[in-house]
Amino acid sequence: MFNYLKSGLIIIFCLEILAYFIYIPLLKKQKVKQAVRGDGPKNHLKKSGTPTMGGLIFGIFIILGYIGGLKLLNVPINTKTTLIIMISLIGYGLLGFIDDYLIVVKKNNLGLKANIKFIIQLVLASFIYLILLINHHPSTINIFGYIIDLSFMYGVFLMFFFSATTNSVNLSDGLDGLASGIIVTILIGCMFLGYFKNNTEVVVLSLVSIVSLLAFMFFNLNPAKIFMGNVGSMFLGGLLSIIFVILECEILLIVMGLILVIETLSDIIQVTYFKYSKGKRIFKMAPIHHHLELLEYSEWQIDLIFWAFSLVMSLLGVIMGVQLF
Secondary structure (H helix, E strand, O other), X not given: OHHHHHHHHHHHHHHHHHHHHHHHHHHHHOOXXXXXXXOOOHHHHHHOOOEOOOHHHHHHHHHHHHHHHHHHOOOOOOOHHHHHHHHHHHHHHHXXXXXXXXXXXXXXXXXXXXXXXXXXXXXXHHHHHHHHHHOOOOOEEEEOOEEEEOOOHHXXXXXXXXXXXXHHHHHHOOOOOHHHHHHHHHHHHHHHHXXXXXXXXXXXXXXXXXXXXXXXXXXXXXXXXXXXXXXXXXXXXXXXXXXXXHOOOHHHHHHHOHHHHHHHHHHHHHHHHHHHOOOOOOOOOOOHHHHXXXXXXXXXXXXXXXXXXXXXHHHHHHHHHHHHO
């Protein structure tokens, strides 16, 4: 049965590569292009006009591959787990798609207003919490071996958790291949965690996602032929969030996704310090990958450093997860 799954993963990879060969020229023809921030690194201006919304393709392949993988392994797909996975992937992916669509139509980098986007993120997280509540999902969180029952506050925690994760993935998507590579390293850890916790659904979802993202990276590595867009970053944020919720080790994402935490904190620190110091900066530019760019590290060097660090933390998280969660 697992041989069928392996064959299925190869088919997904090949079909997705083919899909991008068709999709990228179509986006160029329709002028679905990325608008580069004017306040970003100056060398990024040459990226303006690169097709965006590449996350739409890998999102579709991840969803179809996940369902197909479960069927190949004869795993029921009408479960609570499958339902909340679908809501998370489709819900956050659709939010990102709407944001991208508005950006393309407006020909700028604004899209949905931040407060509207945040409210929709909270609504999606609330809906997921409601389903978890109906299905008697534990309202506890495991803080490195210490179990704390949050009761109804678990719903509030989920709102923050999903929003923080999706926004951190979005922040890390600032260099060719950076975000997709980081998510692949975290998903490798998720695959092992799912295996050790006997959660076939997480193993299948992680495997399919890794293969789909590797196919996307074939076109997204420097120099990128396509960007994932907000549809991709939001989708991946929802993907990571729901995996850690299902495995009941939400706090472990801080370890396995530490590079995402660092990216987010660097941006928060920069904005806060700039505001209260009346214009002074700690970093040359935030998030921190832009700071390294301005220190004359190449995109490939930054990618490799971040991917290696993320992979080490992901595997460390697996060891901690097996022992403490």
